Amino acid sequence: MRSPQDIRKFWLMAALGGAVTAMGLAAAHFVELHGHIVTGMNNQVVWGLPHVFAIFMVVAASGVLNVASIGSVFGQPVYKPRAPLSGLLCLALLMGGLMVLMLDLGRPERVIVAATHYNFKSVFAWNVILYSGMSGIVIVYLFTMFERRFNAWSKPAGLAALVWRFVLTTGTGSIFAFLVGRQAYASALLAPLFIVLSFGWGLAAFLIVQHTMYAWEQQHLGAAVQRRMARLLGVFIFASLYLVAVYHLTNLYYARQGAFEAFILLGREGGGLYALLFWGGYVLLGSVLPLVLLFHPRLGGERWTLVAALLIVAGAFAWLYVFIIGGQAYPLEIFPGHVVSSSFGDGAVATYQPTLPELLLGMGGLGAAFLMTVIGVRVLDFMPQDDFVAAGKV
Amino acid sequence: MSRRGFLGVAAAAIGGAMLAPGIQLIEIARAATPAGAAGANPQVRWGMLIDTTKCATGCTDCVTACNTENGLDPKPSPTSAQWIRKIEIKEIKTGRQASAPVMCQHCAEPPCVDVCPTGASFKRADGIVLVDRHACIGCRYCVMACPYKARSFVHEELSEQKPDVPRGKGCVEGCTLCVHRIDQGGKTTACAEACRQAGHGAIVFGDLNDPQSEIARRVREIQTTQLRADLKLDPGVRYHGL
Numbered sequence: 001m002r003s004p005q006d007i008r009k010f011w012l013m014a015a016l017g018g019a020v021t022a023m024g025l026a027a028a029h030f031v032e033l034h035g036h037i038v039t040g041m042n043n044q045v046v047w048g049l050p051h052v053f054a055i056f057m058v059v060a061a062s063g064v065l066n067v068a069s070i071g072s073v074f075g076q077p078v079y080k081p082r083a084p085l086s087g088l089l090c091l092a093l094l095m096g097g098l099m100v101l102m103l104d105l106g107r108p109e110r111v112i113v114a115a116t117h118y119n120f121k122s123v124f125a126w127n128v129i130l131y132s133g134m135s136g137i138v139i140v141y142l143f144t145m146f147e148r149r150f151n152a153w154s155k156p157a158g159l160a161a162l163v164w165r166f167v168l169t170t171g172t173g174s175i176f177a178f179l180v181g182r183q184a185y186a187s188a189l190l191a192p193l194f195i196v197l198s199f200g201w202g203l204a205a206f207l208i209v210q211h212t213m214y215a216w217e218q219q220h221l222g223a224a225v226q227r228r229m230a231r232l233l234g235v236f237i238f239a240s241l242y243l244v245a246v247y248h249l250t251n252l253y254y255a256r257q258g259a260f261e262a263f264i265l266l267g268r269e270g271g272g273l274y275a276l277l278f279w280g281g282y283v284l285l286g287s288v289l290p291l292v293l294l295f296h297p298r299l300g301g302e303r304w305t306l307v308a309a310l311l312i313v314a315g316a317f318a319w320l321y322v323f324i325i326g327g328q329a330y331p332l333e334i335f336p337g338h339v340v341s342s343s344f345g346d347g348a349v350a351t352y353q354p355t356l357p358e359l360l361l362g363m364g365g366l367g368a369a370f371l372m373t374v375i376g377v378r379v380l381d382f383m384p385q386d387d388f389v390a391a392g393k394v
Numbered sequence: 395m396s397r398r399g400f401l402g403v404a405a406a407a408i409g410g411a412m413l414a415p416g417i418q419l420i421e422i423a424r425a426a427t428p429a430g431a432a433g434a435n436p437q438v439r440w441g442m443l444i445d446t447t448k449c450a451t452g453c454t455d456c457v458t459a460c461n462t463e464n465g466l467d468p469k470p471s472p473t474s475a476q477w478i479r480k481i482e483i484k485e486i487k488t489g490r491q492a493s494a495p496v497m498c499q500h501c502a503e504p505p506c507v508d509v510c511p512t513g514a515s516f517k518r519a520d521g522i523v524l525v526d527r528h529a530c531i532g533c534r535y536c537v538m539a540c541p542y543k544a545r546s547f548v549h550e551e552l553s554e555q556k557p558d559v560p561r562g563k564g565c566v567e568g569c570t571l572c573v574h575r576i577d578q579g580g581k582t583t584a585c586a587e588a589c590r591q592a593g594h595g596a597i598v599f600g601d602l603n604d605p606q607s608e609i610a611r612r613v614r615e616i617q618t619t620q621l622r623a624d625l626k627l628d629p630g631v632r633y634h635g636l
Contacts, residue, residue, distance in 0.1 A: 036549045107532045334542060335621075
């Protein structure tokens with residue numbers, strides 16, 4: 001039986017999530033009413049802060065499912081009881097991300113057109129199928145875990161989810177990788193890079209939610225389980241740093257990309273904010289510091305792992321801001337070897353100042369994912385129950 | 395009702411509520427398709443030749459003509475649509491300067507058409523690349539994909555639109571090669587006409603596939619370049635003197 005205090009806590013959390021979601025919806029309505037003129041976006045930077053939030057959630061959604069895959073596909077007993085929570089978080093983040101993407105459209109009311117008209121050459125159209133397929137597979141996967149008669153099917157369902165999530169993140173990376181006209185994006189490396197980034201971001205998101213849920217239930221995670229997950233997160237962050245470095249090195253290899261790299265990495269030609277966010281936000285606060293916290297022999301406890309996970313998420317936002325906004329802010333090179341000027345921002349670094357409605361819309365997506373998680377955990381048995389017993393043994 | 399039963403009914407209700415309006419809309423759309431409407435001529439490839447040796451620095455007559463013809467903002471800001479713009483370029487090594495208008499290049503292999511999720515970006519049989527304003531959801535992926543920055547997103551409510559050129563908030567748009575003129579038998583675009591009237595004649599519009607046309611003859615005789623030729627998009631707009 002739940003105590004009245006516990007019930008009050010649930011409603012408080014649900015109200016908080018609901019309020020943030022409602023603010024996001026109100027912001028989206030405001031933008032739809034007035035047009036994107038009320039955002040900081042313009043004809044040079046057409047994808048703004050909402051895309052940073054949305055892409056984070058979509059990428060983290062596929063990464064968060066790794067916890068389930070390690071459990072049911074690779075048979076790791078520590079991860080198996082976490083599979084349901086991992087599946088729920090995947091669905092919640094996917095819904096939150098898609099909500100933001102959809103509401104940031106110029107014509108969000110035409111989403112039915114997107115659902116009924118497919119141009120199969122478009123990476124966006126692939127992603128519409130990949131996202132809905134992902135939701136379907138994860139729902140089936142969760143069903144096989146919850147319904148005893150179908151427990152035997154959870155391994156094949158988990159395998160299908162694992163394969164699908166790889167394809168999904170490849171699809172997300174390819175949204176950018178196929179933009180051949182832009183210096184920042186045309187790179188085949190983006191698909192594997194997004195997959196590796198999803199590992200770290202997803203596990204970080206999972207650890208934050210797991211910590212919150214345990215705190216809510218006034219439980220503690222076993223030290224051994226906690227250490228294993230912290231180490232795994234560290235490995236993922238190492239791998240991400242490596243691939244991000246390779247992405248920039250391949251760009252530096254091509255002479256024509258040199259100026260763009262100087263803009264992003266050294267802050268030349270007005271790229272100061274992006275260089276700061278890249279080195280200070282992503283590399284230092286979002287990767288190096290978390291690595292120290294995760295691997296330091298005297299730090300690696302529950303609290304420091306949580307701090308590391310929070311820093312990794314902050315670093316992810318910094319990286320995505322540099323990647324998405326910085327990538328668009330740098331001028332397109334239509335006339336190589338020439339100084340160019342025009343009334344349409346040719347040859348000039350674009351300015352972009354995010355506005356409150358954009359921020360609220362992005363936060364609304366996170367709020368919706370949070371609300372769905374809170375309700376899901378309450379209505380169905382998503383918590384890794386056996387830990388409470390096992391915690392004493394390890 | 396059991397929890398399981400409730401979840402089942404709820405899922406069915408949500409699914410039904412989401413699908414029903416869509417099915418109704420598809421029926422309305424099907425009923426509205428005109429029967430036997432004549433399509434564009436596949437024998438034709440409309441294009442333009444920009445002779446930068448004749449294009450005057452500082453002259454923006456083509457831009458003004460385009461804005462007037464299509465009801466665009468006469469004083470463009472970073473958020474207003476610019477279907478054509480004048481570019482001033484200077485080669486870094488030599489200091490050689492040139493001036494030229496840049497607009498949608500009406501590629502034979504248009505990246506905007508490839509990336510459009512709904513097929514709203516499309517290429518007509520006669521080579522003109524357009525946006526179907528009824529199918530555009532405003533995702534701006536085509537703006538990201540265009541190597542020429544030829545697409546604009548409509549950021550706010552529009553007024554005083556031209557009846558021949560319907561536009562709308564939240565959709566993406568770009569140069570139509572004055573398709574409304576061409577489909578009514580017109581022989582040239584607003585920008586080319588204005589350039590000729592100004593006495594420059596730097597813009598030649600015509601059918602690249604017709605060997606007798608002025609544009610076909612000129613591109614046969616003089617050296618021309620395609621912007622971002624490395625991408626092999628086969629643009630319908632060619633430049634001389636760059």
